Amino acid sequence: MAESGKIDPMHQFAIEPLFGTDHWSLGGFNIAFTNSALYMVLAAVVLWIFVIGGMKRELVPGRWQMAVEYMTGFIKNLLIANIGDKGRKYIPYVFSLFMFILLANLLGLLPLGLIGMHPFTFTSHFTATGVLAIMSFSIVLIVGFWKHGFHFFSLFVPHGTPIAMVVPLFFIELVSFMVRPFSLGLRLFVAMTAGHVLLKVLAGFVINSANASPALGLTVGTASFILMIGISALEMLVAVIQAYVFALLTSVYLNDAENLH
Amino acid sequence: MPQIAQIADTYSSQIFWLLLTFGLVFFVIGLGMVPKVQGTADARDAKISGDLDAAKAAFARADEAEADYRVRDAQNRTAAQAVVAKAKSEAAKASETKLAAADADVASKIAAAEARIQAASNAALAEIETVAADAARDMVARISGVEASEDAARNAVKAALAHG
Numbered sequence: 001m002a003e004s005g006k007i008d009p010m011h012q013f014a015i016e017p018l019f020g021t022d023h024w025s026l027g028g029f030n031i032a033f034t035n036s037a038l039y040m041v042l043a044a045v046v047l048w049i050f051v052i053g054g055m056k057r058e059l060v061p062g063r064w065q066m067a068v069e070y071m072t073g074f075i076k077n078l079l080i081a082n083i084g085d086k087g088r089k090y091i092p093y094v095f096s097l098f099m100f101i102l103l104a105n106l107l108g109l110l111p112l113g114l115i116g117m118h119p120f121t122f123t124s125h126f127t128a129t130g131v132l133a134i135m136s137f138s139i140v141l142i143v144g145f146w147k148h149g150f151h152f153f154s155l156f157v158p159h160g161t162p163i164a165m166v167v168p169l170f171f172i173e174l175v176s177f178m179v180r181p182f183s184l185g186l187r188l189f190v191a192m193t194a195g196h197v198l199l200k201v202l203a204g205f206v207i208n209s210a211n212a213s214p215a216l217g218l219t220v221g222t223a224s225f226i227l228m229i230g231i232s233a234l235e236m237l238v239a240v241i242q243a244y245v246f247a248l249l250t251s252v253y254l255n256d257a258e259n260l261h
Numbered sequence: 262m263p264q265i266a267q268i269a270d271t272y273s274s275q276i277f278w279l280l281l282t283f284g285l286v287f288f289v290i291g292l293g294m295v296p297k298v299q300g301t302a303d304a305r306d307a308k309i310s311g312d313l314d315a316a317k318a319a320f321a322r323a324d325e326a327e328a329d330y331r332v333r334d335a336q337n338r339t340a341a342q343a344v345v346a347k348a349k350s351e352a353a354k355a356s357e358t359k360l361a362a363a364d365a366d367v368a369s370k371i372a373a374a375e376a377r378i379q380a381a382s383n384a385a386l387a388e389i390e391t392v393a394a395d396a397a398r399d400m401v402a403r404i405s406g407v408e409a410s411e412d413a414a415r416n417a418v419k420a421a422l423a424h425g
Contacts, residue, residue, distance in 0.1 A: 013263040015271045029273035036271070037278035044282045044290075051290050054298040059305060069302040072295055091299060092291030100286050125264050127275035132283070193264070 007207060009200035013124055013193065036122045043103040043122075050099075071099065075247065082251040083258050090254055093139065097132065098247035105192060105239030109232070123242075124192035126185055133185030136250040140180075144257035155256055184249055191242045195235045202228045386422075393418040 017032035024031050054068025061069060075095045079087030101123055108121025122128045144152040156173035157166055205224040210217030394414040401409040 010262055015263060015267050015275070017274075026273075026277065029277070030270065031277040032274045033278070034271065034274055036275060037282075040278050040282040044286045047286060048290055051294045051298065054301075055294060057297065057301045059308070061301075061305075065298075065301075068298055072299045073302055076299060092295050093287060095295050096283065096287040096291035099290075100283055122275070122279070125275060127264070127268065127272045128279050131276050131279045135283075189264070 007200065007204035009197045009204060012118070012120070012196055012200060015125075016118075035118055035120045036125065036128070039104065039107060039120045039122050040128075042107055043100055046103050046107065047099050071095070078247060079251050079254075082248075083255045086258055087251065087254070090251065094247050094250055097136070097250060098243050101132070101188065101246055102240060102243035105243060106236070108192070108196070109235055109239060121192050121196060123188050124196055126189040129185040129188040130181075132188075132246070133181040136184060136246075136253065137181035140250075140253045140257045143254065144260070147257065148260050152257070152260065155260055180249075180253060184246065188242050188246055191238055195231070195238055199228060199231060199235065202231065390415060390418050390422070393422070 015034045015036050017034050018038060019033075021033040024033065051068055053064035054072070056062065056065050058065060072091065072095055075098060076088065076091055079090050079094060083090070104121060104123045108119055108123070110119055112119040144155070148154075153170075156170045156177065158169065158173070161169050202224045206217075206221045206228070209220040209224070394411065394417075397414040397418055398409050398411070401407060401414070
């Protein structure tokens with residue numbers, strides 16, 4: 001990219017099959033082990049190592065155990081605050097979801113490009129975030145219909161609706177309900193993509209202005225670089241917040257299914 | 262935008278690997294390990310709240326014991342004061358009777374002594390009269406040569422002593 005004099009801020013999102021796995025397939029579908037899959041595995045492995053540190057089960061915890069218990073306790077409190085005591089049974093799912101997304105976001109921010117690797121954030125792909133969103137939405141549907149049967153449709157008619165408004169409101173609420181998986185998946189995808197693009201565009205400014213002339217490099221380049229430092233910090237915050245928002249919205253939707261008004 | 266440009270080539274691989282990795286995360290970590298971690302934290306919370314309850318109960322028992330002790334202390338104090346007061350009054354009575362007895366003894370001794378002194382002084386007076394009467398008779402006999410009678414001398418002495 002750099003040798004062509006043009007920096008493509010989108011290249012970071014390119015998916016490439018790794019090491020001759022190009023033609024792996026399952027039932028005719030391509031399942032090549034890509035750089036995206038590599039980061040999914042990395043996120044899973046890092047999460048596994050993290051949680052192993054919490055398995056010492058000591059009464060007086062060490063730092064690592066404390067950290068793991070802090071995270072599980074955080075998810076537990078989130079679920080209890082949103083769903084009540086019945087929310088405890090969703091701790092394994094929401095914890096997996098939150099930590100998996102969080103680690104994906106953070107691992108994608110590692111400055112591995114400095115040593116010639118291709119850092120990749122699979123949460124910037126809606127094929128990945130869409131699967132997670134549909135998974136959460138399916139659980140909401142399954143729990144809702146399992147617990148309440150067709151009564152679950154009363155979710156679309158808020159309490160105290162005048163009779164004349166029941167039918168229009170039903171459709172409005174139905175649409176807002178059906179939009180949930182899209183907003184859930186697209187929010188994460190857009191937030192990660194936008195931040196990463198912005199960082200790469202600013203990095204392009206630094207490189208191109210420095211190549212153009214020392215004066216431009218010192219003014220535009222320095223300003224862009226300072227901005228990049230701030231935005232990098234912001235991106236770490238966004239990585240945490242987006243994972244939190246995903247887990248929070250999942251628990252809010254689960255509350256609808258569990259408690260139905 | 263590779264997310265859209267590559268979607269036809271990569272969607273199956275993305276979905277497959279995401280389901281595989283997230284499935285492993287959910288079943289191995291979420292279901293296998295997280296409940297144990299959370300169980301440890303819950304057990305600790307339960308132990309802490311149990312210990313706190315036990316400490317509170319122990320505090321309550323200690324307060325009760327102290328109140329009990331105060332009540333018994335007050336009772337013992339009043340009982341001891343009663344015993345002391347009784348002993349004091351008994352001792353006062355005993356010393357009063359002893360004093361009365363001693364007083365009576367002393368009074369009788371004084372009376373006897375006074376009687377003895379009275380008798381001695383009477384005897385002494387009588388002696389003085391006799392001696393004085395003898396002396397008076399002697400003086401009368403020497404001066405006038407008349408032998409005065411014993412009775413007359415005695416009366417004269419008595420009259421002189423009485424006027425003394």
